[in-house]
Amino acid sequence: MKLQLAIDELNLEQAMTQLEDLVEYVDIVEVGTPFVIDAGREAVRQIKKKFPELAVLCDVKIMDAGAYEAQLAFDAGAEYVTVLGVTDDLTIKGCVDEARKQGRQIMVDMICVEDLATRVPIVESLGVDVIAVHTGADQQAAGRTPLEDLIEIKKYVKNVKVAVAGGISSQTINAYLALNPDILIVGSGILNAANPVKEARLIAKALKGGR
Amino acid sequence: MKLQLAIDELNLEQAMTQLEDLVEYVDIVEVGTPFVIDAGREAVRQIKKKFPELAVLCDVKIMDAGAYEAQLAFDAGAEYVTVLGVTDDLTIKGCVDEARKQGRQIMVDMICVEDLATRVPIVESLGVDVIAVHTGADQQAAGRTPLEDLIEIKKYVKNVKVAVAGGISSQTINAYLALNPDILIVGSGILNAANPVKEARLIAKALKGGR
Numbered sequence: 001m002k003l004q005l006a007i008d009e010l011n012l013e014q015a016m017t018q019l020e021d022l023v024e025y026v027d028i029v030e031v032g033t034p035f036v037i038d039a040g041r042e043a044v045r046q047i048k049k050k051f052p053e054l055a056v057l058c059d060v061k062i063m064d065a066g067a068y069e070a071q072l073a074f075d076a077g078a079e080y081v082t083v084l085g086v087t088d089d090l091t092i093k094g095c096v097d098e099a100r101k102q103g104r105q106i107m108v109d110m111i112c113v114e115d116l117a118t119r120v121p122i123v124e125s126l127g128v129d130v131i132a133v134h135t136g137a138d139q140q141a142a143g144r145t146p147l148e149d150l151i152e153i154k155k156y157v158k159n160v161k162v163a164v165a166g167g168i169s170s171q172t173i174n175a176y177l178a179l180n181p182d183i184l185i186v187g188s189g190i191l192n193a194a195n196p197v198k199e200a201r202l203i204a205k206a207l208k209g210g211r
Numbered sequence: 212m213k214l215q216l217a218i219d220e221l222n223l224e225q226a227m228t229q230l231e232d233l234v235e236y237v238d239i240v241e242v243g244t245p246f247v248i249d250a251g252r253e254a255v256r257q258i259k260k261k262f263p264e265l266a267v268l269c270d271v272k273i274m275d276a277g278a279y280e281a282q283l284a285f286d287a288g289a290e291y292v293t294v295l296g297v298t299d300d301l302t303i304k305g306c307v308d309e310a311r312k313q314g315r316q317i318m319v320d321m322i323c324v325e326d327l328a329t330r331v332p333i334v335e336s337l338g339v340d341v342i343a344v345h346t347g348a349d350q351q352a353a354g355r356t357p358l359e360d361l362i363e364i365k366k367y368v369k370n371v372k373v374a375v376a377g378g379i380s381s382q383t384i385n386a387y388l389a390l391n392p393d394i395l396i397v398g399s400g401i402l403n404a405a406n407p408v409k410e411a412r413l414i415a416k417a418l419k420g421g422r
Contacts, residue, residue: 009279037271037283040251060248063272063295063322064347068220072248084274086297087323090349111274112298136275138301 001177001207004057005200006165006187008032012039012046021197022190023051025204028080030057032187041076048077055079061109063087066094074102080130085110085123096127105129107163111136116149120156130183131157135166150179169193170202177206212388212418215268216411217376217398219243223250223257232408233401234262236415239291241268243398252287259288266290272320274298277305285313291341296321296334307338316340318374322347327360331367341394342368346377361390380404381413388417 005026007015012035019029029051031043036058044058057080058073066083073081083095085108092108099106107130113119123131133153135146146166153162161182168176169189176184186203193199216237218226223246230240240262242254247269255269268291269284277294284292294306296319303319310317318341324330334342344364346357357377364373372393379387380400387395397414404410 008276033271033274034276034280034283036248037252037269037280040253041248042251058248060244061272061274063244063274063320064345064349065219065245066349068348069245069248072245084297086295088347088349090353091347094349109274134275136299136302137279138275138277138299138305142301 002027066091132163213238277302343374
């Protein structure tokens with residue numbers, strides 16, 4: 001089980017400083033969507049340069065021009081790139097083809113996919129590496145959590161890895177661990193904690209228990 | 212009728228040079244999704260600084276955290292920000308609320324929305340400024356054009372403006388003009404033309420005829 005730290009609301013300088021303290025607890029660093037809007041793929045380059053031992057995920061949530069946009073992120077050093085589950089199969093296929101060329105990985109973000117029973121098997125058949133259950137920040141604010149979607153998705157996946165994002169902290173992690181995802185994505189749970197390092201340590205420890 | 216030039220595959224330096232020649236024909240410059248991945252919102256800042264007379268659209272295709280991501284683009288100087296029609300209503304509402312605060316505009320990209328008859332009235336009721344018919348690059352490569360979607364969308368909109376993107380050039384523009392959209396979005400039709408300035412002039416002239 002891997003811990004993915006999602007960085008959304010920091011600028012590049014803040015992110016680099018924050019990572020120095022957190023790097024030992026983290027397997028994958030996510031350059032989150034707002035972070036990409038702010039800093040572009042330069043954020044991937046800088047993080048990869050300073051922390052070559054970390055895998056970097058570039059959360060561009062690709063919706064079109066799959067091969068081209070995936071290539072931009074891979075060329076900057078990303079190990080993982082995200083594409084949206086709601087997009088066209090051709091776009092997901094374009095991302096997967098580019099990932100195979102470069103020996104990298106594609107994560108599909110299932111945010112706002114309504115019919116998981118139908119969509120998960122199609123997405124898996126396109127050759128993606130990870131399917132991510134994702135309850136968006138706006139949906140979380142309306143009281144939704146990803147636990148039910150995680151249970152649901154687990155019914156439909158065959159061999160693909162599963163990631164889960166949304167509302168995870170040391171307080172809520174056991175409910176997620178019980179469902180045995182491959183990647184746990186934590187953002188504000190760590191970065192907005194009173195003590196981010198302590199929170200990351202607690203979560204990493206819980207993950208090891210769950211391995 | 213406005214002409215929106217979509218810049219997708221240029222870097223910031225190339226875009227600035229290209230714009231010098233094209234600015235007189237263009238109403239809105241789109242910092243396209245791959246361009247944002249490459250350069251971040253700095254591209255919006257630089258273009259707005261050098262060409263203050265142009266409106267800039269930041270094509271971030273927001274899928275979550277609507278208010279926050281829209282703010283990032285507006286703060287950099289964007290007049291328009293895009294959100295995806297396939298996302299949650301709460302996310303679109305977050306974008307609209309932020310746009311009202313800042314006196315800016317939200318364009319909804321309807322790419323991959325399946326049921327336009329149902330979705331267009333909901334999206335319009337959320338208070339967005341422009342609804343964009345968009346046949347993605349990957350879908351275009353598979354032979355689809357946005358003309359039928361434009362006819363379809365025109366049936367369901369009441370007062371909101373309509374934009375159209377996908378496959379527009381001086382060769383195809385008359386079919387689009389006949390459907391009277393408010394904004395015509397042209398990217399590779401101009402930028403990949405043998406003579407981009409000539410092509411932009413032809414398209415701008417056709418638009419004036421269509422005003």
